[in-house]
Ligand code: ADP
C-alpha cells in the first residue's frame with residue numbers, strides 16, 4: 001500500500017492543504033489523479049507518496065477515518081517540475097492565495113489541474129496505405145487527391161461517403177495527432193554594431209554579480225538592440241532566454257524584430273488560442289526552443305536553464321495581475337532567476353518608482369542610455385486648454401495642434417494622436433434635470449458608441465438601447481458631453497478630408513490579428529494619422545512619425561490613486577517617444593487644463609530624474625510605496641449593507657494589529673461592478689510580511705460568510 005498526499009483542485013472549497021489517499025502502486029510526484037472528495041469526483045495533483053506496511057484497517061485507525069482509494073491516474077508523466085511546484089508554493093505564500101489557484105494560474109488551460117481530463121486538442125489525419133485496391137473511378141480520383149497526413153475533416157469536404165468507403169476498404173487509415181501551431185517566417189537581418197553606450201550597458205549586465213540590473217534608457221536609445229545582443233550571448237552558452245513585453249500593444253513589432261535575428265522563437269501571449277498556448281508550453285518543456293517572447297504569464301514557462309529574463313517597459317501595469325493570485329511578474333522573474341542562477345534585466349524609459357528607488361539604493365545595478373540612436377529628443381509644447389477655450393477654439397483639437405497636423409501632412413509625414421478614452425461620447429446627460437445615464441450593474445456613466453448606435457458600459461460591456469427620453473424626468477433633451485477616440489476620428493476627418501485616418505482602441509482591435517493589421521498599415525504609411533488609447537503609447541517604432549498629440553493629459557492625473565502622477569508622467573514620456581524616431585526631428589503637443597502642474601512640466605522637459613526625486617520625497621513623507629507596503633482588501637457582496645458590515649469589521653479588527661495602519665471601509669470610485677457591491681480597506685505596513693501575518697490571523701479569527709467575497713492584493717497597483 002502507498003499513502004499518497006494530493007491537493008484537490010475544487011476551487012469552490014477553500015481548502016489550502018493536501019489530503020491523504022491510498023493506492024496499490026507507487027505514484028510519481030505531480031501526476032494528476034481522480035479522487036472522491038466531498039462526495040464528488042475531483043481532479044487532484046500528487047505531492048507525495050510513501051509506502052506503508054500497514055493494512056487498510058490499520059491505516060484507517062491511524063488516521064481516525066476511512067482513508068479512500070485513488071480512483072484513477074490521469075497522467076503518465078508529471079505535469080510540472082519540482083521548480084514549478086516550489087514556485088507555486090512560494091507564490092501562494094507571498095500573495096496569500098490558495099496553492100491550487102497559484103498552480104492553475106501558472107499552467108496553460110489544457111494542463112490546468114481542475115480543467116478537462118482530456119489532454120490537448122487532437123486533430124484527425126489520414127494515412128495512405130499501400131496495396132491493390134479495387135477502386136471505382138470516383139474513389140480513385142479522390143484517393144489521388146489526398147496527400148499523406150491530410151486533415152481528415154478537409155478530405156471529407158470532397159466526399160464524406162467516399163472517404164468513409166476508402167477507410168472501410170483499408171486504403172486510408174485515420175489517426176490522431178496533437179494539433180500544431182504554425183510559425184511564419186520573416187527575412188533574416190544582421191545584428192547592429194552596438195554604440196559605446198549600448199556596449200557599456202551590455203558589458204556591465206554580463207559581468208555583474210548582481211542578479212538584477214535596471215536599464216534606464218530614453219525612448220529610441222536602442223534598448224531592444226541591447227536585448228537582442230544579450231539574448232544571442234546567452235543562447236550561445238546553451239541557456240534559455242525570456243524576453244517579456246507588456247500585453248499585446250508591443251507584440252507584433254517585437255515579434256518581428258526577434259524573428260529577424262533568431263530561429264525557433266516561441267511567442268506566448270493572450271492572442272494565442274488555448275491550443276496554441278499549450279503547444280508553446282510543451283515546446284519549452286521539451287527543450288525544442290530556447291528563446292521566448294511573452295507577456296505576463298510567460299514568466300511561468302517550464303524553463304530548464306535560464307540565462308536571462310529581460311522585462312521590457314518594466315513599469316507597465318500589465319505585468320501585475322489584479323485578480324487572485326495577485327502577483328507581479330517582476331517579482332516572479334527575480335525569484336526564478338535566483339533558482340536558475342540567471343540574470344534579470346528590467347528596462348524602461350520611465351522606470352517604476354519601485355525599481356528606480358531600489359536601483360538608487362544599489363539593490364539593482366543602474367545602467368543608463370542617455371542618447372537617442374538617431375537624433376535628439378522631440379520638442380514638447382504644452383497647450384493651455386483654458387486659454388484656447390476662451391478664444392472659442394475647439395477643445396478637442398486646439399488651433400496650434402491643428403496647424404501642426406496640417407504641416408506634417410503637407411510634408412508627407414505621419415501623426416499619432418493619443419486619447420485615453422474610447423467610444424464617441426463618454427457622458428449622456430439630461431438638460432432638464434441633470435441626470436446622467438448610468439449602467440445598472442456598475443454605477444458608471446454609459447458611453448455613446450456611434451458605430452453600433454448603442455450605449456455601452458466600459459466596465460462590464462453591457463449595451464443599452466438609446467432612450468428617447470430621460471429615464472428620470474421624461475424630458476427629450478438628452479445631451480452628449482465629452483469625447484472619445486471615435487469622436488476625434490470624426491473631427492479629424494472633417495478637418496482633413498483627404499487624410500487616411502485609422503483608430504486603435506479596444507473597439508477596433510476586438511478580433512484576432514486586427515491589431516497587427518492596423519500597425520502594419522501605419523508602418524507602410526497607408527495611414528497618415530493614427531488615433532488611439534494608451535495601446536499606441538508603448539514601444540512602437542515608426543520612423544516617419546514626426547508629430548504626436550496628447551489630447552487630454554489631465555485624465556490620468558485626476559485619478560484618485562497615489563500613482564496618478566507616476567502614470568501621467570509615464571504616459572506622456574512614452575507617447576512623446578514615438579515622435580521623431582529616425583532622422584526627422586519630432587514635435588509633441590500636450591493639451592491640458594493644468595499647464596502648471598509639476599508633473600506636466602517635468603514630462604514636457606522629459607526630466608525623469610527630477611520627477612522621480614520630487615515624487616519619491618512626497619511618497620516618503622506620506623508613507624507610501626516604495627517606502628511602505630500598500631495592500632488593499634476588496635470586499636464584495638450582492639447586498640451593499642453586507643459588504644459594508646464585513647469591510648468595516650475587518651478594518652476595525654486589523655487596525656488593532658501591531659504595525660499596521662488601516663483605513664476605514666471605503667467605497668471605491670466604482671461602488672458597484674457587475675452586480676456586486678464593493679468596499680475597500682487599505683492597509684499599510686513596513687513589510688509585506690506583517691500584512692500577510694495580520695491577514696492570516698483575521699481570516700482565521702473572523703471567517704467570512706459564503707455570500708461574501710474578499711480579495712487581498714498585498715502589493716496593490718490599482719487603488720480603485
Ligand atoms: P528603444 O527600445 O530604446 O526605444 P529601439 O531599440 O527601438 O529603442 O531603437 C531605436 C531605433 O534605433 C531602432 O530603429 C533601432 O533599429 C535603431 N538602433 C538601435 N541600436 C542601433 C545601433 N547600435 N546601430 C544602429 N541603429 C540602431
Ligand code: ZN
Pocket residue numbers: 439440441442443457458459460461462674
Ligand atoms: Zn456595467
Ligand code: ZN
Pocket residue numbers: 430431432433434435470471472473474475
Ligand atoms: Zn431628466
